[in-house]
Amino acid sequence: MTSEAREIMEKLKEKKAEYEAIALTDSSVNLENIDNRIITEVLGPERYGRVRFQGSGVTPTQYFGSGSQQYMPSESPAQAEVQRLKDQITQMQASTVEKIAEFKENMKNSSNNLEQRQQRERQRQLQQ
Numbered sequence: 001m002t003s004e005a006r007e008i009m010e011k012l013k014e015k016k017a018e019y020e021a022i023a024l025t026d027s028s029v030n031l032e033n034i035d036n037r038i039i040t041e042v043l044g045p046e047r048y049g050r051v052r053f054q055g056s057g058v059t060p061t062q063y064f065g066s067g068s069q070q071y072m073p074s075e076s077p078a079q080a081e082v083q084r085l086k087d088q089i090t091q092m093q094a095s096t097v098e099k100i101a102e103f104k105e106n107m108k109n110s111s112n113n114l115e116q117r118q119q120r121e122r123q124r125q126l127q128q
Helices: 003-025 034-043 060-064 077-127
Strands: none
16 A cells, blocks of 8 residues: 555545544434545545546446446435425325315205205294
């Protein structure tokens, strides 16, 4: 291992230790997939058209294969939350439709009851 590689490894280890220490005190820090962030902080952003740690001249197509095989990320927490909220909205809509139908039925029954009372009252008045 060259001295430059050793220095980079030390920086990577230090950064990882920093994030782990922060995560102990701050529950909002997520250590999942933190390695890529640390590598980017230490080495800088990846150069377009190259594959990090594979030497010069290696392109993504050479390393990963043709572009027809696309990366499909696993469901992120944000996507899961969006789906949960969509499901909740669907449930609320169904519940609202049900309540509206129930309300209409109650209104119809109330209207019928009122008409019946009014008819009885008219009949009573006519009989007097």
